[in-house]
Amino acid sequence: MRKLDIYQEDSLIYSIFLEKDFSALPERLNSVSSKKKKALIVTDDQVAKLFLEDLKNTIQESFSAISVCILPAGEEYKDLEHIQKIYQAALDMELERKDMMIALGGGVVGDMTGFASASYLRGIDFIQIPTTLLAQVDSSIGGKTGVDFYHYKNLIGAFHMPKLVYSSMHCLLSLPKVQYASGMGEIIKHALIHNEKYLPYLLEHKEALQERNPEILLETIYQSNRIKKYFVEKDPYEHGDRKFLNFGHSLGHAIEKVADFSYSHGQCVAFGSLMALSLCKNIAKEDILKVQELMEDMGLETRCKALKYEDIFEALSKDKKQKNQHLQFVLLHHLCSPYIEEDISKERIEAVLKQYMRSEEV
Incomplete structure (x- = not known):
């Protein structure tokens, strides 16, 4: 316990x-x-x-x-x-x-x-x-x-x-693979925004997590709960630092809506997290690849199906996290150092959509 x-x-x-x-x-x-x-x-x-x-x-x-x-x-x-x-x-x-x-x-x-x-x-x-x-x-x-x-x-x-x-x-134990992977999408997001030791822990124990080892799983949930506790206690009503928990959620929620909820929430957070990492100016490509490989090992997709860019931007404009008509994103100075970028250009967003979206239709 x-x-x-x-x-x-x-x-x-x-x-x-x-x-x-x-x-x-x-x-x-x-x-x-x-x-x-x-x-x-x-x-x-x-x-x-x-x-x-x-x-x-x-x-x-x-x-x-x-x-x-x-x-x-x-x-x-x-x-x-x-x-x-x-x-x-x-x-x-x-x-x-x-x-x-x-x-x-x-x-x-x-x-x-x-x-x-x-x-x-x-x-x-x-x-x-x-x-x-x-x-x-x-x-x-x-x-x-x-x-x-x-x-x-x-x-x-x-x-x-x-x-x-x-x-x-x-x-x-009886959770379908898709739902289990969905939870891992949120867990990996936690490891990107707080506690520099957490991502190495996930990488070290990925085989045990794939097998749903009860001891490793309980410890993983406990560490994610500690991160959520940290932000909730610091900012219970999301006026400040608790917004950092929305890393990956701006584009993730937009994809979730435009895809008509055909993807799980955690899967969309994974898509959004990879896109947010690529929007960050100081995150090394090898770190992004490391995260992408971990997601794939945990059963998550890393490229979403083709969606219309204009539909994504329409969904972003209606997102309750946006402020003063600007596209507001949680980004990282470096791993586990989040900040809020107030205005991201459509060109930068289109570039990451192209990078992580399959190309049948845009």
């Missing part, structure tokens, strides 16, 4: 637990006085088949009542219409302000449950139980919640911190 505590202004906000399975969850729930509360578990129809009964059996004595809301799986259902289904399930259960929601699933479920709990009765508590590698190293930590609107990713949302994050390694 590994544990990380998240603080805000010297006050403990919540703890992150990395465990082998669900068995320690009842003990962890004691910290949120769960036996006096009702809980609504929100999950999707794919995760429910794998982990819902196990979770319910494990925590049935930990709450005064438990109910379930099962949503369809997929980014295309991350919208206000399906948030209403969570609200209705909460109303049917007569959930009160003292009660809570539990997000059991990947980033989509976590973001939606977080947003629903932030807005239901003007805010109730929620717990994150992330079941994908991507959610365990990214979306479950930091309190960003939200839904997509007209295919613009996370356009509507709120900051709402969980009361507890519980990441179980056994959930990752």
